[in-house]
Amino acid sequence: MTMRNRLIKLSILKRGNWFLMYEALRQDPKLTQFSIEPSAESLFDDIQTRIVTIVDEEYPSYFKQMEMPPFVLYYQGDLNLLKEKKIGIMGTNRPSTYGMKSCQTLVAQLINQNIVIVGGLDLGIDAIAHHVSSKNGKSIAVLASGFSRIYPSENYQLYQLMAKGHLVISEFPPHIPIGRQHFYLRNRIITALSDILMIIEATKEGRMTHVAKQALYDGKIIYALPGEYNSIYSEGSLELIKEGANCLTDYKEILDELKMIYPL
Incomplete structure (x- = not known):
């Protein structure tokens, strides 16, 4: 599993809560010990929207300068x-x-x-x-x-x-x-x-x-x-x-x- 997909699944599991995601990443930076519940896995498969993560090339540089940069952003449009x-x-x-x-x-x-x-x-x-x-x-x-x-x-x-x-x-x-x-x-x-x-x-x-x-x-x-x-x-x-x-x-x-x- 790529780091990108791990981040998206973590976002689903933690309901997009930045603080919970940060704590998970602090304890396991590469999410190597990360596991996802079957219900969250199903939500991952069903997502019908575009996603950009902090590890993607198109992730805006000004977000990386934030004290609390969003790890995953769901988007629709341009x-x-x-x-x-x-x-x-x-x-x-x-x-x-x-x-x-x-x-x-x-x-x-x-x-x-x-x-x-x-x-x-x-x-x-x-x-x-x-x-x-x-x-x-x-x-x-x-x-x-x-x-x-x-x-x-x-x-x-x-x-x-x-x-x-x-x-x-x-x-x-x-x-x-x-x-x-x-x-x-x-x-x-x-x-x-x-x-x-x-x-x-x-x-x-x-x-x-x-x-x-x-x-x-x-x-x-x-x-x-x-x-x-x-x-x-x-x-x-x-x-x-x-x-x-x-x-x-x-x-x-x-x-x-x-x-x-x-x-x-």
């Missing part, structure tokens, strides 16, 4: 999108009218510059960003569940659209449902594959604010939309700006940053 210029869009799942309109406008401007939009296929800002970019540009969705257990279910049709003409990736085998830890694991992948993160709207104690703060401390380029005065949806963005994130006033600022990342 893996070459991982090589393009990418902006990660994050925000609340209950945006204001201002937030929705701002997201639509900014995404439309970015895709006109052939920039790929990255998100988590969640409700709210994520869904808006994916809808706009999938119609007239390119988009990447990173899931917090397997392909057979799409979460949230309201975005199932959007997932189907993106799986055909864009890219959907997941660290979790197809049969794995959403889990509490999965959002953290998903968000670290979104952060790693995005050249820049853009926060549209976020509450002060919201999950996306905490994700962006950690990314900011890790040296990621963050742009936050300042938002409307006295709005709870702007508190997270303003907090990030205080912490050192860039205040987003014009999408061309993003283009200038990308020119430094991708010099001619």
